[in-house]
Amino acid sequence: MRPQSVGWLFLAPTLLILAVFGVLPFIYVLVVSFFDWNSFAADPTMRFSGVQNYRDLVFDTGFLMSLWNTLKFGVFAVASEIVLGYFLAQLFMRNFPLKGFFRTIHTLPLMIAPVAVGATWRLMTVPGLGPIPYYLDRWFGYDYLISRYAGQAFFTTVVMDVWHWTPLVTLTLLAALSSMPKEPFEQAQIDGANKLQTFWYVTLPLLKPAILSAVFIRLMDAMRTVDEVWMLTGGGPAAATRYVGLYIWRVVFPKTDYGYGSAMSLITLYLTIVLCWLLYAGLVARRDLRKPE
Amino acid sequence: MKRDRKGLSLTFWLFSSLITLFPIYWMFCVSAKSRVELFGAPTFLIRSFFSENYWATLTNTSFQGYMFNSIVIATSNALLVTTLSLFATYALSRYKLSGKENIFFWTITNRMAPPAAFLLPLFLLYTQVFVIGDWKMFDTRIGLILLYCVFNLPFAIWTMRGVVDAIPQELDEAAFVDGASTWQVILHVILPLARPGLAVTAILTWVFAWNEYLFAATLTSVHARTITTGLAEFVTVTGTNWGQMAATAMLTLIPAIIFLSLVQKHIVAGLTFGAVKG
Numbered sequence: 001m002r003p004q005s006v007g008w009l010f011l012a013p014t015l016l017i018l019a020v021f022g023v024l025p026f027i028y029v030l031v032v033s034f035f036d037w038n039s040f041a042a043d044p045t046m047r048f049s050g051v052q053n054y055r056d057l058v059f060d061t062g063f064l065m066s067l068w069n070t071l072k073f074g075v076f077a078v079a080s081e082i083v084l085g086y087f088l089a090q091l092f093m094r095n096f097p098l099k100g101f102f103r104t105i106h107t108l109p110l111m112i113a114p115v116a117v118g119a120t121w122r123l124m125t126v127p128g129l130g131p132i133p134y135y136l137d138r139w140f141g142y143d144y145l146i147s148r149y150a151g152q153a154f155f156t157t158v159v160m161d162v163w164h165w166t167p168l169v170t171l172t173l174l175a176a177l178s179s180m181p182k183e184p185f186e187q188a189q190i191d192g193a194n195k196l197q198t199f200w201y202v203t204l205p206l207l208k209p210a211i212l213s214a215v216f217i218r219l220m221d222a223m224r225t226v227d228e229v230w231m232l233t234g235g236g237p238a239a240a241t242r243y244v245g246l247y248i249w250r251v252v253f254p255k256t257d258y259g260y261g262s263a264m265s266l267i268t269l270y271l272t273i274v275l276c277w278l279l280y281a282g283l284v285a286r287r288d289l290r291k292p293e
Numbered sequence: 294m295k296r297d298r299k300g301l302s303l304t305f306w307l308f309s310s311l312i313t314l315f316p317i318y319w320m321f322c323v324s325a326k327s328r329v330e331l332f333g334a335p336t337f338l339i340r341s342f343f344s345e346n347y348w349a350t351l352t353n354t355s356f357q358g359y360m361f362n363s364i365v366i367a368t369s370n371a372l373l374v375t376t377l378s379l380f381a382t383y384a385l386s387r388y389k390l391s392g393k394e395n396i397f398f399w400t401i402t403n404r405m406a407p408p409a410a411f412l413l414p415l416f417l418l419y420t421q422v423f424v425i426g427d428w429k430m431f432d433t434r435i436g437l438i439l440l441y442c443v444f445n446l447p448f449a450i451w452t453m454r455g456v457v458d459a460i461p462q463e464l465d466e467a468a469f470v471d472g473a474s475t476w477q478v479i480l481h482v483i484l485p486l487a488r489p490g491l492a493v494t495a496i497l498t499w500v501f502a503w504n505e506y507l508f509a510a511t512l513t514s515v516h517a518r519t520i521t522t523g524l525a526e527f528v529t530v531t532g533t534n535w536g537q538m539a540a541t542a543m544l545t546l547i548p549a550i551i552f553l554s555l556v557q558k559h560i561v562a563g564l565t566f567g568a569v570k571g
Contacts, residue, residue, distance in 0.1 A: 006475060007388025010380040011396070014446055017377070022403040022443045025414035032414070088309075096302045104557045105310045108317070111549035113504035115521045119542040120316045123323050129535055131319060131335040163316065224408055227506045231525060245408070252413045253511070261413050 053263035074222035085169025118231020150240035176210030324539035346540035378449035456490030
């Protein structure tokens with residue numbers, strides 16, 4: 001066998017870059033979160049403050065509201081993407097003319113920069129220019145103005161996210177569906193299972209790992225969405241779409257409250273991990289418990 | 294009967310494509326119209342192509358700088374990431390390294406953390422710690438190139454692992470028996486066989502780097518600004534020049550469209566390898 005040291009040498013540059021630009025910032029943020037540090041404050045030096053930043057967080061209604069809104073946004077967006085993505089992936093499993101062409105079109109939104117996605121949807125929804133407010137008013141007499149109505153702004157961000165990210169879910173599930181074994185389906189047919197039963201007892205369990213990984217990736221991304229929403233609504237109206245990423249950004253940069261921003265970042269990261277873990281435990285472990293029967 | 298279903302499926306796909314493409318088409322419409330034409334009812338027809346919007350962006354010197362920066366940063370990052378990921382996956386696939394599966398998994402965790410958590414420490418590191426004399430890593434292209442490795446390298450490694458694993462080990466063993474060095478094996482055995490996978494990886498990492506906004510906006514001020522930050526400035530600073538904003542947005546998505554049509558066939562495997570494996 002060739003010497004291990006050569007192998008480590010090949011890995012070294014990758015590990016070095018990830019350590020310096022990935023791990024080091026993480027340690028830094030962890031340390032800063034225990035300090036009181038605001039460069040605009042009367043005393044701009046770092047002062048150790050223990051868990052004070054974390055204590056403040058619990059009573060910061062602005063932050064808690066933004067967490068709640070982010071969670072709502074994530075749940076609505078990801079659930080719609082999974083359903084829609086599954087539906088499209090199943091349809092892409094069939095053969096039809098121009099399949100490659102249609103697949104390219106349905107992958108396109110995925111390749112667009114989030115900032116450009118935000119810009120596109122702003123052009124669609126801006127009053128006096130966009131077709132959405134114009135036709136909703138003309139055909140249905142519906143007053144659509146996302147700079148005023150919080151609910152509309154919220155649902156527009158969800159729709160934009162679904163438009164942008166459903167292709168990722170479709171591709172993930174499509175890859176999983178194409179690599180699925182045929183036998184269980186044939187067996188189900190022999191046993192006389194109807195379509196719903198086949199879906200529930202055969203397709204879904206086989207597809208579960210792919211669905212789970214799609215949910216995780218999308219949920220993590222939704223919890224950290226900034227660019228698109230910033231371009232579309234700027235976090236408004238009031239704070240209705242000021243999702244947690246935007247909220248942290250405002251505390252850290254315009255207000256330069258570094259210690260507090262660090263604590264918020266860590267809590268958000270922690271909550272994202274907990275959320276994914278709960279989902280994992282709820283969806284995977286429960287089924288495993290049932291197995292022994 | 295069968296013909297009916299075919300017609301139905303075609304209708305469905307056309308309709309669904311229409312919905313998918315509509316926002317992009319509308320942006321194109323806005324980009325092709327003058328300010329005067331944009332008043333009044335939205336129309337989806339382009340009577341005359343108003344190229345002024347595009348020229349205004351393309352001839353703006355600060356925008357030329359942004360575009361140049363974006364091209365340099367995305368290209369260097371894609372080259373660096375594909376090279377390093379080839380080395381890393383070669384090591385992970387061919388050497389018996391202790392704990393290598395843990396390392397493999399650890400790399401992907403770098404992609405999971407919310408960027409908001411990293412903005413502040415990176416900003417501080419770039420302005421106060423990564424400083425050599427008068428030189429700061431803040432507002433430099435190299436700063437962004439190296440930083441984008443944090444989310445592109447894990448992706449590339451997870452994609453390339455399968456590609457390199459699939460190359461039969463007998464091939465490099467045979468080359469070693471013939472007296473080839475490790476470098477020669479990588480260059481003449483692995484590289485040619487991994488080329489399709491490398492191409493998809495390079496293109497996707499290029500697009501990810503080109504599309505990135507948050508870090509570019511936070512860690513640059515003048516010299517290293519990228520095209521996405523330029524686009525965002527349109528909304529926050531100038532506000533209402535919709536035509537030119539749309540033209541700029543169209544310019545940012547042209548490379549993505551070209552690349553997508555190039556790798557369309559391989560993208561399913563490329564984008565989802567990690568998911569299928571996990």
